[in-house]
Amino acid sequence: MLPTPDTSHVSFDTIYEPSEDSYLFLDTLASDSESKWLSARFPNQSTSPLVVEVGTGSGVVLAFTAAQSEKIFGRRDILTLGTDVNRNACIATRETATTAIKAEQQPTPQSIHISSLTADLCAPLRPGSVDVLLFNPPYVPTEDLPRLPSAKDNDPATAEAMSRSDKFDNDSYFLSLTYAGGADGMETTDRLLEAIPGVLSARGVAYVLLCKQNKPEEVKDRIRAWGWQAESVGSSGMQAGWEKLVIVRIWREDHS
Template sequence: MLPTPSTSHVCFDTIYEPAEDSYLFLNTLSSAIETAWLSRRFNDSGDNSSKPCSIPNYSPQPLVVEVGIGSGVVLAFVAANAIHIFGRKDILTLGTDVNSNACRATRQTILDAISESQKHELGNPVAEMSVGPFFLSSLTADLCTPLRPGSVDVLIFNPPYVPTPELPDMPSPEVEDSAPVNSSRSKFEHESHLLSLSYAGGKLGMETTNRLIESIPDVLNPARGVAYVLLCAQNNPDEVRSRIAGWGLGWIAEIVGSSGAKAGWERSEPSPPSSPSAPPAASASATASSPSAIRLLPSFVLWFWSIIDE
């Protein structure tokens, strides 16, 4: 079992604390089926017309982006265990969150996890001969707004999925810089507002998730991109799946993980388990000129959305 990154340095007054949904990501991304699929996808030479001629079977470094990073535990896990998950160590990691406290916490979570993993690499020839993983930054930003089109190889999103009457207001830099310290009530309201950004999803818990889904065709690498998105039963995951299929060009959504357990306010609908003898149907390599992949998590089901090679 791979170790969970430490978040002992994180103050959870304003940041989402790792919970069952977080651990579903860790378990799914490190599962035998998923690591085999990701290793094939990101170690295949594919179309290497632009590869450095001195590097045989060259496959560019994967850019892994987590949107809504929170404590950083998921992205830190991916970075620290890159060899196990991707079959290569040189991945690039980047995170975004509207909560600047989360961005600061994530930086330490990831750097600590990478440092800890490097202590255990002695004697591993693959690790010793490789460079990375690399942590680029944690950006205070709304969803995918700072990302270049077609740049993301792996997108991870554990959204605010709890149905609420409305979405909390987005924090502004001015408000962040002038956090209240005079009144205990105003301090509580400020902290509660920041924390609500991590769980309050508006109508059907899908208002933020829908915005993210709409951006997926733009930000994913068209040749090999894949997105992992978590949904709970109240988010109508079957409707989301149908919507993705409606994009055409081979886009599909597949379940790749499920908790099937209580998660506080809801119980997930059981989902069909993945066959242990074969990878998900969507795990065929993508065409070089088409949209990419997605995998989606209802609460908890992890799905995969992808373009299949005809």
């Protein structure tokens, strides 16, 4: 079994703690079937793949992908980039990723974590630049969708000036961003899906996690209507309370 990246440095007051959905991502990417598929998609003679995780949280998924790139891609020269609306998550991801790469790619690490950007979804990404996009979204159906954080919300000085009760409310708000998905749990995921055709490269592929309430079969049909491919490649295989989790792979068939 491949080691899970260390997240002991992460404060989970405002950051999503790795859970079943995170580990499903790790297992799926490292599975023999996906490793074979990705190795064929990104052969060694091709340019280094750029792997972007949107909504990195602790960075455990992105760090695992970078550190275990030889197992996943059959090559070690992977470039990674992360985005998250929570500045604390971006800081945590940088440390998680760089530490995991150093630990697993000795004596000469080749994967590189470029940066973690405080941003909404794919906003800072250049069109056609992403080779592999990873997204573990806020997928729980909720009555309301939390507002996006402002620059002031992400300012460390703001948190330092808060009373204990205000800090509790602020921490709870940031945690709500990690799970609250609005109507059908799909409001944030729908925005991400809309961005996929624009940000993926010609050889690009996206992996998106969905729960049963997100109606994954309908999501796949919608993507196929673009003329793209969409298949379930990972599943929790059990009921986790009310949620059964799947990971959908999204890609263009012809990328020549």
